[in-house]
Amino acid sequence: MAAALSLDHVEFRWPGGQAALSGVSGTVSEGTWLAVIGPNGAGKSTLLKVMAGWERPAAGTVRLWDRPLSTYRIRERARAIAVVPQRVGHPYDLTVRTVVSLGRISRHRWWDRVGRLGEEHAQAVESALALTGTRDLSERRMSQLSGGEEKRVLLAMALAQETPILLLDEPTAFLDPGHARDFLERVRLLVRDQAKTVVMAYHDLVTVGLYCDGIWAMDRGRVVLAGPSGSVLNHPELQRLYGLEFMRLTHPRHRRPMLLFP
Amino acid sequence: MTNVNQPAPAAAEPPSRHGHATRWLAWALACLLALLLGVVHGSTTIPLWSVLTALIHPGRGIVAVIVWQIRLPRIVAAALVGGALATAGASMQALLQNPLADPYIVGASAGAGLGAVAAETVLPGTMLMAPAAFFGALFSVFLAWTLSRGRGRSAMLTLLLAGYALSVMFSAISTFLMLAREQSLSAIFAWEMGGIHGMTWTTVEVAGSIMLAGLILLVPERRHMNALLMGEDVALSVGVPVRRSQGILLLSASLLTAAAVYIGGLIGFVGLVVPHVIRRVVGAEHERLLPITFLAGATFLMLADTVAENLPPLGLLPVGVITAFLGGPYFLYLLADRGRGKRATN
Known part of the structure; x- marks a missing residue:
């Protein structure tokens, strides 16, 4: 290998x-x-x-x-390479969907950066949410999650990086x-x-x-x-x-x- | 640096796209109403109908002159300053991950103060105070940023501390210069409290263009700012060029702040309080936070300026006094309210 x-x-x-x-x-x-x-x-x-x-x-x-x-x-x-860190600080409260969509940043083209995000990013975020069982949490804020939920969200963020x-x-x-x-x-x-x-x-x-x-x-x-x-x-x-x-x-x-x- | 790892209180549930559009419209409307209010009220009140007529038919009669040449430049300047300071505050809070950050935190205020004092000392009465303050603010931030470069992980802490040290030094030099030339004290003092007086369209256009440049810089960075909230390491691992983004945010915030200082001197509290209040309403996502923060800051300062201009017994009051009077207690109320909410949920 x-x-x-x-x-x-x-x-x-x-x-x-x-x-x-x-x-x-x-x-x-x-x-x-x-x-x-x-x-x-x-x-x-x-x-x-x-x-x-x-x-x-x-x-x-x-x-x-x-x-x-x-x-x-x-x-x-x-x-x-994607990383699931041991813990993250969240001084201001982002929603789960926003955090997972951060995983797409490296794949943003210039038009994504200036305007609305393309459909492929939304799909990747959806499938990362589904894979980690966090779809139901997607509109929650990070501070409202338990430790286990937070870990799964961070994994979803890493998976969205593909x-x-x-x-x-x-x-x-x-x-x-x-x-x-x-x-x-x-x-x-x-x-x-x-x-x-x-x-x-x-x-x-x-x-x-x-x-x-x-x-x-x-x-x-x-x-x-x-x-x-x-x-x-x-x-x-x-x-x-x-x-x-x-x-x-x-x-x-x-x-x-x-x-x-x- | 007080890195607050305590999560902020649960903000309102994120609005749907529809709810967000409504919120946008509501703020734009509030902005427009504040603008009309500011034009209507002044040393003499002009009836709303006359104001609207003058707005539609510029150049006809004394009312149109007052509206177009005196009141509109002032109220538009207030809107720009309020919007710019609030947006710069939101950027600084994301950049430094510090809720106490305001637009002046890395030395802009002391740099601007020194610029103004130096101009008034060297060439008194030449109206160079505002441009000197603009360059003083930019210079001070640039110096702090230069000192923090190449510091890797501790760059933002170094920036904050260097900004603080420069602030103390520049304030000391300003005080020394002011004491050496007593006659300029009151002009400088009035300037330091912040105020929007004697605006011309030229001033508004110059400052407005600089602010526009600062705002445009933020557009492609808004999602990077969300990543920076999760910490530099997370931002780096999802592909944010962290150092470059930080540089752009600092540049943008400095341009916004220096241009605001150019118009209105040092106006406190807008840049600190408005982003916090708006974050509680729309959440921390910068793609939503930044535009609404701009509108809210603009509305707030237009109202504060209108109040400042219309308190009869005191004459012209610096708008900075009003923002502190209105903003301070409201912010304390929010903090107390936040504490109660937490206890209730625990």
């Missing part, structure tokens, strides 16, 4: 801080779901920001398909198990039916084992383990990473690895 994103010795340092990423290399194959795991402060969110092009690496290169990410223009990049690549930063944090599962199922269908490439920073190792194809385990800015989820979750190094002992089980229905705390 072709590489959608590839990183070559990427280094990143926050202003005034220690190295947040050091020597990160690896490839994310097209149409796969990659989880980035690791303890707090390991550099997961930073890695996603560098992959999104929000932050430029101090050294090394991030490539999107065959070109360095830094050579893409902002609009061009937004047609390739990008082949999705970056998710802790997408189910603050969600109850029902809503978390609902969200992950929607992402699973996107990977399966639309061959989207998904990179997801995540904490829950059980979920990662059930849903994701590959895992990068990070520790202090480095990728210390990388591979198919089964082999990473079974690797003895993982216990040292978290400073914990795990019980290794196999999911009775899906036959996939599960890690439990004893």
Whole structure:
């Protein structure tokens, strides 16, 4: 499978801080779901920001398909990569439909910018609302949504971008198990039916084992383990990473690895 | 920067397209009525019928001269200033994601003040105060923006702080110059309170053209402004060229503000309050917010100017005093009301 994103010795340092990423290399194959795991402060969110092009690496290169990410223009990049952020501020209250339609900005032509939006944008927004089950919320305001609804709206915004690549930063944090599962199922269908490439920073190792194809385990800015989820979750190094002992089980229905705390 | 992550109170349900058109019409009508009211009332009241006749037949008789040469330029100037300040305020609030932002926040007022004082000091009585204030306002914002460039993520915070520092410095220099030349104090003081007097069509046309340029710049940015409300990272990831958009918004707001200062000096409160009030009515979507904010700001300042011109015991009152008197308590009422609404829903 072709590489959608590839990183070559990427280094990143926050202003005034220690190295947040050091020597990160690896490839994310097209149409796969990659989880980035690791303890707090390991550099997961930073890695996603560098992959999104929000932050430029101090050294090394991030490539999107065959070109360095830094050579893409902002609009061009937004047609390739969409991001579901961990949380957003909304100091002033937009409606759900407005937020989802922000996902279309990178596809606005000049006449869309000056006048009324073309029909194709309305259709894309409708189908993103339908895919995420947020159509009933479309006239609500963001401040009136629950945490789970807000996450689905942000996913709808990212889907309206119609990008082949999705970056998710802790997408189910603050969600109850029902809503978390609902969200992950929607992402699973996107990977399966639309061959989207998904990179997801995540904490829950059980979920990662059930849903994701590959895992990068990070520790202090480095990728210390990388591979198919089964082999990473079974690797003895993982216990040292978290400073914990795990019980290794196999999911009775899906036959996939599960890690439990004893 | 006070980045208010507390969501604003639930605004009215978003209006349908039909409801929005009605709202548009209502504001346009209010604007027109305020304009007529301003023309009718003055040192002598002209009956509405005579005003309408004079409007249709310009150049016939003394009434037509008063209407066309004295009252209309003044009331149109008030409309332009009110609309421009309110729109600039809405832009600044989106740009800085700060509800306390007003058109003057990044140093325009102190820059304009320094320009006016410097002109009055160097060449007193030459009517150069207004153009000097215009360039002073633009210069100050430009300086703050230059200092904030290349600051990446903290650019807007730097802009805000640099604007504040420049404001303090420029005000200090203004005060020093004013104290050094006591005779110009009252002229400067009257100017600083803001007022729309002795308008000519030339002034209105010059300022109006600059404002038009500022407004045109906003048209292709209105949806980008919605994205900026979600934060710079989200805006970037959906494809908004964030730095360029911020530059355009700042340029537009500065042109609107400086042109308003050119006409009316420093008129407070319109730019802060009107966008907040309108946001509560039509929501935060800028494609709706900006045009209605312009109309509402225009209406508000025309009414305030008419009141200022017609308070007999006090003579000519700076319109800035009226906007503060009307706007201040209403804004406090809205804030108190917002608090109550929140408690009730929680």
